[in-house]
Amino acid sequence: MVIERTLVLIKHDGVVRGLVGKILDRFENIGLKICAMKMVWADEKLAENHYQLDEEWAKNVYEKTKKTRESAGEPFPFTDPIAYGKMIQSWNINFLREGPVIAMVIEGPHSVEIARKMVGSTEPRQATPGTIRGDFAMIESYALANDKERVLRNLVHASDSVDNAKREISLWFNEAEIHNYKKELDKHF
Numbered sequence: 001m002v003i004e005r006t007l008v009l010i011k012h013d014g015v016v017r018g019l020v021g022k023i024l025d026r027f028e029n030i031g032l033k034i035c036a037m038k039m040v041w042a043d044e045k046l047a048e049n050h051y052q053l054d055e056e057w058a059k060n061v062y063e064k065t066k067k068t069r070e071s072a073g074e075p076f077p078f079t080d081p082i083a084y085g086k087m088i089q090s091w092n093i094n095f096l097r098e099g100p101v102i103a104m105v106i107e108g109p110h111s112v113e114i115a116r117k118m119v120g121s122t123e124p125r126q127a128t129p130g131t132i133r134g135d136f137a138m139i140e141s142y143a144l145a146n147d148k149e150r151v152l153r154n155l156v157h158a159s160d161s162v163d164n165a166k167r168e169i170s171l172w173f174n175e176a177e178i179h180n181y182k183k184e185l186d187k188h189f
């Protein structure tokens, strides 16, 4: 299916830094359609469901961080990917509950892939200029976050697959909150 929906969150760091408008602009500028949007202060259940621990995610987070820190010549003293994943998951849950976020459903051709591309690398330090993280958060790094025992503050969440987008959208929105309407660009799809 070419037309996809994805879940985008402007995390609390984006809200408190006053970047909501600038971040929204990015998605609107390239023609993606906002079909649902609201401000939400997540409760424990929503935060835990959003950041579910699955083994593959834990291993992936562990490997990504290990590789980055070791290639920068920095120590990475963790040996257990699942325990590391659990630690990051609990930091994520706490951070998601720290304050309100902007939640939105974004629709358009290849929207899952395109939103991820626009958001940029997980570690803002590595994010390419032109991406949201690269332009607005580049001084943030694994080293900083892990030294302070906190989550990487990287402004935005975007679903990483069509299946995860479906699951995440259903956590944050009910059907009545997601709107169908036409935009000028739709005639090309």
Ligand code: ADP
Binding pocket: 060, 061, 065, 088, 091, 092, 121, 122, 123, 142, 145, 146, 150, 151, 152, 153, 154, 156, 157, 158, 160
């Ligand atoms: P992405 O948000 O780019 O899809 P992941 O799914 O790998 O990244 O991780 C989810 C979130 O967890 C990241 O956006 C980031 O805020 C946080 N995170 C991931 N790895 C780490 C880490 N090693 N230290 C601190 N926070 C992390």
